[in-house]
Amino acid sequence: MQARIHVTLKNGVLDPQGKAIHHALAGLGFAGVEDVRQGKYLELELADQDRAAAEQQLRQMCEQLLANTVIESYAIELDGEAVA
Amino acid sequence: MQARIHVTLKNGVLDPQGKAIHHALAGLGFAGVEDVRQGKYLELELADQDRAAAEQQLRQMCEQLLANTVIESYAIELDGEAVA
Amino acid sequence: MTAAIIVFPGSNCDRDTAVALEAASGRAPRLIWHRETALPKVDLIVIPGGFAYGDYLRAGAIAAHSPIMREVVARAHAGVPTLGICNGFQVLTETGLLPGVLTRNASLRFVCRDVHLRVEQTDSVFTCKYRPDQVLRIPVAHMDGNYIADDTTLQELEDHGQIALRYCDADGAATAEANPNGAQRNIAGLFNRRRNVLGLMPHPERAADPHHGGTDGRALFAGLVEMIAA
């Protein structure tokens, strides 16, 4: 099974990396970029298993390690489908 | 318009971060994780414009700045649809 | 004083910190490998600087889940003085022993240089040998020292005197120019509510010997030795 996890900064948290990229794009002459936010992206290959169990496990991984929930949110997809 | 960009290491390129995360997940007792790869994820807010022009511009941004094409590949989505 | 220094794979200031502690206390601290699950009885726990687990994922994140950390957290909750320097500070925030997060420096560059620090709070085992508002010169060396917390948390930190050190200029003014990493409210060092846990980005162990070009960090170690002996 393949899981894809997006970890992004919560709204309102300053994103210096996104800002720097925005600035650099403008410097390169790319007009019309209004905002840039940078996040992390993880691909996990999981052993085949019950989908519900996998979802549960992935949520725990995010809560415990993959995201710092003080400033980050996460979104999980399992085999291409979003996990609530 | 909203663009989402995934930048991932090319196949075969060493991913020290993914390796360390994999190791840490195992240490936390998450069984059944077979591989972890870490990438970057960017969300860009663009001024409304012709879709073809936006696609073209996004590809250029990736080539010139957002991805390090020596070791990374990128994938672009524009308003939720993949860009070839 | 018996101190334990926690060593993770990738820690690299463990020896430097041991040298400074031994100079202050006359006793070599015990180095505790992160895979241990039990701590000996010690008077002080130190989490040193470095790049535990390469700082991969987030600085301090993977280390915070090392086996020994469960015990460190328990001891800290029980009141044992616990000091996190640089990477150690990052580990402490990741475990939740200290509030907030240390994120990428605003410059997006690693920064290694002397900074000035204003002592905000002298009522602690760590800062008892300093004077209130004393200005110190101590080096920083980090990539992720930009302290972030929400406004409520920041206000609580101020209200409870939990801010230990702030970046300032040579005259003690906490200006934006004097801030090497963009930390909110120029926060360089932070206590928990009980003030038995201190996390700080600057490296007092690199300002502990005349050869370092300054000795302003020495009083932190000397203070610990004195208070713990007392």
Added chain:
Amino acid sequence: MSNAAPRPNDLMGLSEPEYDTILEIMGRPPNLTELGIFSVMWSEHCSYKSSRRWLKTLPTEGPQVICGPGENAGVVDIGDGEAVIFKIESHNHPSFIEPYQGAATGVGGIMRDVFTMGARPVANLNALRFGSPDHPKTRHLVRGVVAGIGGYGNCIGVPTVAGEVNFDPAYNGNILVNAMTVGIAPADRIFYSAAAGVGLPVVYVGSKTGRDGIHGATMASAEFGGDAAEKRPTVQVGDPFTEKLLLEACLELMATDAIVAIQDMGAAGLTSSSVEMASKGNVGIELDLDRVPLRETGMTPYEIMLSESQERMLMVLKPGHEPAAMAIFEKWELDCAVIGETVDHGRLILRTAGSIAADIPVPPLVAAAPEYDRPWTATPPRPVLTAAEVPQQPDLGPALCRLMACPDLASRRWIWEQYDHMVMADTVQRPGGDAGVVRVHGSEKGLAVTTDCTPRYVHANPIEGGRQAVAEAWRNLTAVGATPLAITNNLNFGNPERPEIMGQLVGAIQGISEACLALDCPVVSGNVSLYNETEGSAILPTPVIGAVGLLPDLAVTTSLAFAANQAIVLIGKTAGWLGCSLYVRESCPGETMAPPPVDLAAERRNGDFVRGLIADRQVTACHDLADGGLLVAVAEMALAADIGATITLPGDLPAHAWLFGEDQARYLVTTANPADLLAAAIQAGIPARRIGHTGGASLTVSGTAPISLADLSAAHEGWLPAYMATA
């Protein structure tokens, strides 16, 4: 000859005659894996085929030398049972293709060379050459290289304490990234690479092997064409975290009695490490490639043998010590495996899936490596530029500010503040002075370290330039009070198949040799990087010298920072040599003529005298004179302390020649007791002259308007940050 079989179309960079030699050695056509092994072993990078006969002429001996060139790094005695181990290495091509990873893996590679010999690395240095600041790629390369060097060194926890940076259009398409590591080991526990003894286990430890950098060694020896982009997939990614674990694990194992031989897997990976250990030990090696830890599936023997995956070591253990070694590697969470053993038949035999993938006799693989006597032509001498031919700048203040802000002189703070230069808590002199100084841990002794080269001098006159590079490095050590011990060198040149380039190499080596002899400073290690060209245009010849000196007592060291109210004394003779000077380059573009001559006897005399003054605590600050000449040196000393100075002009030289000439063998010292110092100089027959005094907040040259230190500092500190801040 066995020419019956068809020749492969791709000789992997080998020449036709080289291929014929291989046929003779093998007695049959080599298979792909074998040809690959010959190709990397006989590449310029691994075999030094163009430079070897000249390298042999370098002086490499001295009572202090424990091990000269030929091992992973040079070893020099520093007394009290300790040795300093150091080497410099280039990572030029990879850094041009991918600046961050190229530079990072360069640092990782040179550190392995040093800790593989049993030393704990205690200092890193880096010598960098970039293209013109105006070139569209330069900023990106500077940013990436500096971040990569910092990223690796900071994480592993070794301070980066010194280095140098130049900019010149000649490096537009071919930057130079040379990294140096200095380590300390117990003098009686140095580890070498000779795998003497048969039936010994061969152990692999470190990262798994992937398809990284296959043919990196041959790439390092190839000229860049327009197709540089095509060579991209060979880029390696560094993992400093794993290197830190490898370092600690190796040092822990070295403290036991388990290791017979050890060799890092650098260029040409498993091939060169196994061949070198076998060759030096006069044994053969059999490897079972199925036991090599692999990161990717389906790797062929060719790929496994040529992979340049980073953070790997190969060692030969005493039999029976495998379990203890494995326990240490397991503690440090490293992959490891016994992958073979030493044998008595002198062949390298590789097995996979029960069959033999390669079978090569080791002695001829090493001994028959080609060595060329390439034709060379000497660089024609340039005319001497007289001071009268150089216009005086009307305003001294602006002229000095311009010079202090020019790319080759501007402050490098933006760079070194990205390097952790204090980790290990033994840094005594930080970057920004003449040499970095680190304490020998647990003692009151220090090591002084520096890298130097002035490529524009070498280009103008390779012999003088070679001498000057050594002399400047030696001076930089002397200026902090250290006794120079030995040097390492990184010879960065263009295509040696062109006689004029070969002539530069030959000339520079001659100059280096002369200087090493005169200054008693042997070469103990080094590296050669040739084919630094893009589309037929070569870099400036850049023989970088890395030097290490010993400070017996850290209490008697000096820095360049002025103290207030001291007399300033100039040591050494000033003729006002403006040829090849930065003053001329910055103020009147055109042919810059001959570089300053280097009088090695005067270097020796003046340097020994200055070192004596420092030892006798007669001076309060010291700085050698180099790029930019006298006034620049005064400005640097003033800025380092934020204390001004007043300087007098002599009657016998034009002001610009006096202030900006780049005569060699000179130092500025400050003292509270100028009369004593001058008397001592007269006594010793050393040219010395009181030229001014320190104090105030500006720099004043008699008869001209004061230059404020604030303005100077803004110019000097401002250029690099402002340059890097522009998109």
